[in-house]
């Protein structure tokens with residue numbers, strides 16, 4: 001058995017180099033903890049689409065020292081707007097300008113996923129305590145008397161004092177803690193970017209707009225200093241309900257969105273169709289930690305994307321686990337227990353609210369009429385529904 005880890009001081013092993021894994025590696029290595037990231041893919045990469053980052057995440061990214069690089073490529077929208085998908089009428093909006101930034105201590109940012117991943121990767125590469133390895137698929141991980149030992153598909157083994165499974169929705173690590181499986185919502189998403197000048201119909205370039213309607217929604221916002229335009233379409237698949245194999249295909253996409261307003265129908269021809277994303281989440285679980293092994297990001301709390309919080313919560317996790325290791329440098333299990341106890345209630349609340357928010361967006365009938373009435377009358381300065389999510393918290397993000 002080849003020993004892939006030649007360091008004498010046992011590091012913290014991180015499975016997965018997505019946004020969660022790399023943010024964690026950056027947080028820990030900046031504090032002087034030795035880390036090894038073991039990523040399954042041949043390179044660190046994200047899918048070619050946009051990402052919304054709310055101030056609960058951008059506050060952390062500021063503390064991690066990467067906000068200036070984010071400023072170079074991100075877009076700072078002035079408004080988050082909800083419209084009716086069938087008629088293009090305004091429902092409500094949230095001002096994201098100076099008042100919002102002052103209130104939450106950080107901006108709302110939209111950016112290309114690959115840009116964020118690159119920035120986190122570069123941040124890690126500047127840290128001597130971080131080792132970043134690709135083509136390392138974790139197959140097994142176990143606790144033993146010295147800490148943890150992980151084995152990769154290529155036969156290499158790595159020893160560490162702790163193991164953080166940041167290996168996403170289909171996590172291998174999670175199987176140690178739960179026999180649950182991802183829950184298929186029956187919704188599917190198509191997304192992608194186009195050069196802004198070629199976008200046939202786009203919203204104002206300083207806005208994030210979501211058009212919501214019965215069983216569907218459409219989102220648009222700019223990326224890369226306004227040069228790229230991001231589009232996302234989501235719909236509930238009847239083909240899925242009928243048990244069809246190739247459910248949620250592009251023909252069904254066309255058919256489902258054919259009822260939407262002219263703005264969306266004009267924008268649709270340039271929507272990315274190379275790949276379809278069936279939308280999954282999982283039920284919250286009440287334990288993430290087994291000995292010196294724990295979970296983080298989508299591996300711990302995968303959620304539907306309707307609150308745009310999956311990556312934001314992974315970034316919060318990164319800060320919380322780093323804080324826990326700093327508070328308990330000599331006791332890994334205590335640090336992981338502190339992390340888990342702080343994070344599970346909050347992330348479970350976000351998971352549950354993401355489902356509810358989706359139900360609210362996609363409702364029809366009397367519910368739709370009532371929602372529209374409520375949203376139209378909402379004061380744009382009313383922050384009561386987001387304070388719990390975006391508001392400033394302690395470094396472990398304790399509570400829900």
Ligand SMILES: Cc1cc2nc3c(=O)[nH]c(=O)nc-3n(C[C@H](O)[C@H](O)[C@H](O)COP(=O)(O)OP(=O)(O)OC[C@H]3O[C@@H](n4cnc5c(N)ncnc54)[C@H](O)[C@@H]3O)c2cc1C
Pocket residue numbers: 015016017018019020021038039040041050051052053136137138139166167168169171172189191232277296297298299305308309310311312313314
């Ligand atoms: C349509 C859509 C829109 C979204 N929009 C937003 C948004 O606007 N804002 C937001 O905050 N969130 C959003 N999300 C959620 C967000 O994308 C995820 O929550 C986030 O990317 C999770 O990051 P992660 O690092 O935990 O997992 P992942 O990004 O899945 O990374 C896991 C990594 O682990 C690697 N891996 C897997 N198995 C192994 C193994 N056995 N060994 C080693 N490596 C392994 C994978 O290759 C991957 O690199 C959206 C999600 C979807 C589907």
